[in-house]
Each structure stands twice: as C-alpha cells, then as structure tokens.
Amino acid sequence: MDQRSFDPLTKKFSLFLRSPYLAFVLRIILGGLFVWASCDKILYPARFVEEVANYGILPPGLVNLWALTLPWLEMIAGLSLILGFLPRSSALILSALLIAFLIAIAINLARGLPIDCGCFGAGEELTGVTLLRDFLFLAMGIQVFWFDQGILALEGLWKRRKGRKS
Amino acid sequence: MSSGVNSQKINWMEVLLGCLLIGLLSLSLSLALNFFRPSPLSLIPPFLSEPSYQQIDAKEALETARREGILFLDSRLHSRYRRAHLPQAMSLPPKDFNSLYPLLHPLIPTGGLIIIYGEGWGRPTEKELAYLFLKAGVARERIRTLKGGFRAWEEGGHPVAGSERR
Numbered sequence: 273m274d275q276r277s278f279d280p281l282t283k284k285f286s287l288f289l290r291s292p293y294l295a296f297v298l299r300i301i302l303g304g305l306f307v308w309a310s311c312d313k314i315l316y317p318a319r320f321v322e323e324v325a326n327y328g329i330l331p332p333g334l335v336n337l338w339a340l341t342l343p344w345l346e347m348i349a350g351l352s353l354i355l356g357f358l359p360r361s362s363a364l365i366l367s368a369l370l371i372a373f374l375i376a377i378a379i380n381l382a383r384g385l386p387i388d389c390g391c392f393g394a395g396e397e398l399t400g401v402t403l404l405r406d407f408l409f410l411a412m413g414i415q416v417f418w419f420d421q422g423i424l425a426l427e428g429l430w431k432r433r434k435g436r437k438s
Numbered sequence: 439m440s441s442g443v444n445s446q447k448i449n450w451m452e453v454l455l456g457c458l459l460i461g462l463l464s465l466s467l468s469l470a471l472n473f474f475r476p477s478p479l480s481l482i483p484p485f486l487s488e489p490s491y492q493q494i495d496a497k498e499a500l501e502t503a504r505r506e507g508i509l510f511l512d513s514r515l516h517s518r519y520r521r522a523h524l525p526q527a528m529s530l531p532p533k534d535f536n537s538l539y540p541l542l543h544p545l546i547p548t549g550g551l552i553i554i555y556g557e558g559w560g561r562p563t564e565k566e567l568a569y570l571f572l573k574a575g576v577a578r579e580r581i582r583t584l585k586g587g588f589r590a591w592e593e594g595g596h597p598v599a600g601s602e603r604r
Contacts, residue, residue: 274523293469317475317479318479322533325561326515327560327561328557328559328560328561329560332483332562333482333486333563335483336480336482336483337481338480339479340462340468340469340472340481341465341468341469342465343468344463344464344465344468345460345461345464347464348460348463348464349460349464349466354458358456358459358460360448360452360453360456361452361453361454361456361459361460362456364453365457365461380450383560385518385560386515386517386518393576
C-alpha cells in the first residue's frame with residue numbers, strides 16, 4: 273500500500289473523530305436518546321421494576337431503588353448533555369451506565385434468558401444487536417467526554433459571563 | 439500538535455463533583471415523585487421481609503408428586519417454562535398472579551401442598567410467588583419451595599417436560 277496516500281486519510285479520519293463539532297452532534301444525539309429512553313421508564317415504573325428484576329443481577333433488595341432512580345439519572349444526565357450543563361459529568365455518568373448495561377446484557381445473553389431489554393420501552397428482546405448498539409453509544413459517550421469543547425453549551429456561556437464580570 | 443481539536447485539560451474534581459450533583463438530584467427527584475404517586479412502589483420488595491419457606495428437595499418432590507393433592511408451580515418466565523419444566527408443573531410467573539389466580543384457584547387442592555420453583559439462580563421468583571400466595575390467604579405450612587430450583591432438578595437428571603425435554 274502507498275504509505276503517503278494512506279496517511280492523510282488516516283489523519284483526516286483521526287481529526288474527524290476528535291472534532292469538537294462531532295462531539296457537539298453526538299452530545300445532542302446521545303442526550304436525546306437517553307431522555308427518550310427514560311420517559312417510558314418514568315411513566316411505567318412497575319413494568320420497569322419487572323424488567324430490571326428479570327436481569328437477575330442486582331440483589332433483590334436493590335432492584336426497586338435502582339428501577340426508580342435510573343430513569344431520572346438518564347433524564348437529568350441526558351438533558352444536561354443536550355444543554356451543555358456539566359457536559360463532561362453527564363457524559364461520564366452515561367458512559368458508566370452503558371458499561372453497566374453492557375455487562376448485564378452480556379451476562380444474560382450468555383445465560384440464554386429470553387428477557388426484555390427494558391431499554392426503550394416494552395417488547396424489545398435482548399439480542400446481540402442490543403450489545404452492539406450499546407457499544408456504539410459507549411463510543412459516542414467517550415468521544416463527547418474527551419473532545420467536547422462546549423459548543424452551544426450553557427456551561428460555556430456561564431463561564432464566559434463570569435470571566436467578563438471578573 | 440496544532441490541530442485545534444485537542445481535548446481541553448480535564449478538571450477531574452469538577453467532573454466528579456458534577457457527577458455527584460446529578461446523582462443526588464436524580465435520587466431525590468425519584469424518591470420524592472415516588473412518594474407522591476397514588477400507589478408508590480415500596481423501596482424494599484415486601485417478599486424479602488418474609489421468613490423463608492420450608493424447602494423440599496428433588497427426591498422428596500418426586501415422591502410427593504405420586505400422592506394426590508399436590509400442585510407444582512413454575513414461577514419462571516413463560517418462555518422458560520415452554521422450553522423445559524417439571525412434568526406436573528403449571529406456569530405462573532409472579533407478574534401474572536393477579537390475572538391467573540382466579541383461574542387457578544379452583545385447581546388448588548384443598549389443604550394440599552403447593553410446591554413452587556424458580557430458576558435456582560438470579561431472580562428469586564419462587565419467593566415472590568410464595569409471598570403472593572400468602573397474601574391471597576394460603577397458609578404458610580402449605581407452601582414449599584424446591585431446593586436449588588429448576589437447575590438442581592435438571593442437574594439431578596430428573597424427568598423434564600417441554601420442547602427441550604430429554
């Protein structure tokens with residue numbers, strides 16, 4: 273392979289992956305996905321408790337607390353990501369959640385349990401595609417965490433105003 | 439490198455404090471809103487506060503099955519039941535108790551034993567179902583759970599019915 277013709281392409285791709293504009297787009301997409309995912313869980317908590325319990329991973333005493341808190345964590349972190357308020361913290365929380373989901377999904381795929389994913393509402397069975405999809409979301413979260421520079425972010429506006437005052 | 443897309447220096451303390459803020463906000467919102475729901479979810483599932491039920495092992499269960507007046511109940515997911523279950527068992531996951539109990543009630547032998555089993559790992563559905571029977575007025579003395587659940591039964595080489603029966 274011609275090294276000189278390959279290098280600029282790799283460099284361009286690498287620049288694209290590290291672009292703050294890509295981070296901005298991913299911030300909106302990832303934030304929106306989590307806000308959307310949280311709505312159904314907040315509206316139907318009893319069903320979500322059932323879905324969390326079916327994973328059979330958390331101790332039974334923690335299932336209800338997790339099922340009540342997780343949707344709000346998704347909602348608040350998702351909204352913060354979209355608005356650009358504490359975007360790094362939100363991206364870190366969502367990435368950590370995605371790692372937890374990936375582990376839970378992998379364990380249940382290995383067990384062969386035909387359970388509902390509980391990701392975006394009822395009726396979605398857990399498959400290998402769910403695992404791949406969450407890997408993609410995790411990659412989005414990591415990109416936002418490292419390369420977001422606060423384009424159209426509340427935090428940036430607030431910091432700039434604070435800087436002007438001082 | 440002068441690419442202009444380098445990530446900014448990360449202030450880890452700020453990021454972690456942000457995570458704590460989002461976490462605490464989510465926890466307080468979820469608990470407060472659950473409290474004001476018409477039928478709030480209990481934080482600790484009530485079946486956990488019940489003392490454990492009398493257990494029966496596979497050998498005893500086989501001997502008991504020969505007698506009349508015994509009801510075997512499979513508390514796992516319907517799909518798991520369809521694949522393989524104890525030959526005499528009927529499927530009754532805890533989430534379907536309210537809708538199926540009126541149909542099942544005439545089949546429950548008066549004064550006879552109810553033997554309930556779950557997977558033997560993960561979610562303790564047998565305890566959840568046993569608790570629902572207690573709440574419905576069935577005496578604790580009549581309820582038994584199968585030691586080791588379906589896993590122990592299968593591993594013991596005992597007879598199995600269903601689409602995957604040996």
